[in-house]
Amino acid sequence: MPQPTATAAPDRGSACALFVLEGAEDGPTALGVFTDEELTALDGLSTEQLVPLPWLSENQDLVSAEIAAGVSLRSLIARRLVLPAELLADDWDDLGEDPRRLYAVDPIQGILTLRRSASAVTTLQRIVDVQSHTLVHYDFGEGRMLEEEITHDGFHHFTILPAQAAPDRAMMVIDQDEVAGDDGERRRVRMSEVDQDPALSAVLSDTRALTVLSSVRRDVEPVQYSFYATSDHLLVSLTEEDDGAEDPHLQFVEVARATAADLVREVLLEAGA
Numbered sequence: 175m176p177q178p179t180a181t182a183a184p185d186r187g188s189a190c191a192l193f194v195l196e197g198a199e200d201g202p203t204a205l206g207v208f209t210d211e212e213l214t215a216l217d218g219l220s221t222e223q224l225v226p227l228p229w230l231s232e233n234q235d236l237v238s239a240e241i242a243a244g245v246s247l248r249s250l251i252a253r254r255l256v257l258p259a260e261l262l263a264d265d266w267d268d269l270g271e272d273p274r275r276l277y278a279v280d281p282i283q284g285i286l287t288l289r290r291s292a293s294a295v296t297t298l299q300r301i302v303d304v305q306s307h308t309l310v311h312y313d314f315g316e317g318r319m320l321e322e323e324i325t326h327d328g329f330h331h332f333t334i335l336p337a338q339a340a341p342d343r344a345m346m347v348i349d350q351d352e353v354a355g356d357d358g359e360r361r362r363v364r365m366s367e368v369d370q371d372p373a374l375s376a377v378l379s380d381t382r383a384l385t386v387l388s389s390v391r392r393d394v395e396p397v398q399y400s401f402y403a404t405s406d407h408l409l410v411s412l413t414e415e416d417d418g419a420e421d422p423h424l425q426f427v428e429v430a431r432a433t434a435a436d437l438v439r440e441v442l443l444e445a446g447a
Contacts, residue, residue, distance in 0.1 A: 186280075187287040194284030194334055198318035202335035202343075205285060210328040211239075211246035216256070216278055216286060219243055224289075226299070226308055229328025247276075255279055285332050288312055288320045294391035296442055298347050302383045309347050311340050311442060313391075341439040348385045348401045348438065349431055354408035358428030365413075366421045374426060380404040389441050397441055401434065408434060 197203040208216070210227040217223065219239060230239060250256040256276050278286060292312035300307045308324040319340050323331040335343075361374055369375050385401040395415075402409040407428050414423040429437070 186277075187283060190280045190284035191287040191291065192284075193280055194288060194320070195314070195316070195318050197334040198336050202321075202333050202339055205281060205332040205334060207332070208330050209246065210330070211242040212250060213330055214239060215243040215247040215250065216282065224295075225297075225310055225322060225330075226306065226324055227328060228306065228324070228326055232328075250278075251276070255282055285320065288314070289322070292320070294389065296344075296387065296389040298344055298385055298387050300347050300350070300383055300385040307347065309344060311344070313337065313442070337443060340442045341435060344387075344438045344442065345431070345435050348387070348434060349403060349408055350383065351403065352431065353382075353403050353406055354429065354431035354434060355406060356428070357430050357433050360425055360427040362414075362423055362425050364421050365424055368424065377404060377407060377409065377428075378402060380407075387438070387441065399437065399441075410434065410437065 194205065197205070210230040214223070214227070214230065230242060233242075247256065256278050258276055277283065289312060291314070293315045294313040296311045296313070298309045300309075305326040307326055308322075310322040310324070312320040312322070314320075317337045319335055319337050321333040321335055321340065321343065323333070325331075361371070363371055363374065368378070381402045381404055383403040385403070387397075387399045387401065389397040398412065400411045402411070408431070409426055409428050411424050411426045414425060
């Protein structure tokens with residue numbers, strides 16, 4: 175994590191975000207790792223989290239979010255990642271009405287701001303058995319992205335990277351075991367009839383990992399694909415648009431790794447355009 179620096183700009187959040195984005199010029203750059211509880215403390219308990227919080231969800235009956243966030247905030251203060259305003263300001267005029275109010279240091283504030291200001295957000299959630307692994311790319315339309323990787327035990331790894339590097343990193347989630355074979359024929363079935371297609375249901379029953387890719391950007395309909403990694407195939411499916419909501423048609427097709435990579439590249443690099 176870069177060393178904290180004081181920022182006296184009127185809009186501190188934007189200045190901190192720009193500071194973080196500049197790191198993408200050197201290629202993928204790790205920014206830091208935070209737990210579910212730490213992010214909740216940094217964002218505030220009243221702020222809705224748009225990404226999974228697996229550790230907090232799994233342990234909600236054992237520890238309240240308030241207590242977990244409070245303990246994490248103490249740790250953040252002890253590590254000097256959260257400081258009182260008087261230690262971040264250049265002079266007393268920058269302190270505002272409450273000089274003892276706590277603020278995240280600049281690099282962390284930059285991450286928090288970027289998570290809330292993207293023009294496009296693409297999420298890949300990989301599910302194996304009952305565990306999930308999530309990769310989120312925040313795009314700002316400037317050839318740079320913030321990546322948030324969320325492990326099944328609630329650690330959030332942040333990386334700033336050139337947008338062109340994102341598709342390859344996404345493919346490491348989708349086809350982690352490199353099982354993709356060749357491109358195959360397209361199949362079209364109703365959702366209720368998937369199990370009634372012997373060939374298709376046999377392939378899907380061998381699914382070792384399911385990855386759901388969802389992309390949302392401003393003023394455009396969301397995009398979603400599902401990737402099924404079996405022991406020796408990679409399939410992708412999508413729901414046909416303007417179809418019956420209760421029992422829509424689904425399209426399934428086996429794809430080669432290069433074909434899947436092209437699809438992911440189209441979604442990621444056009445999402446923030």
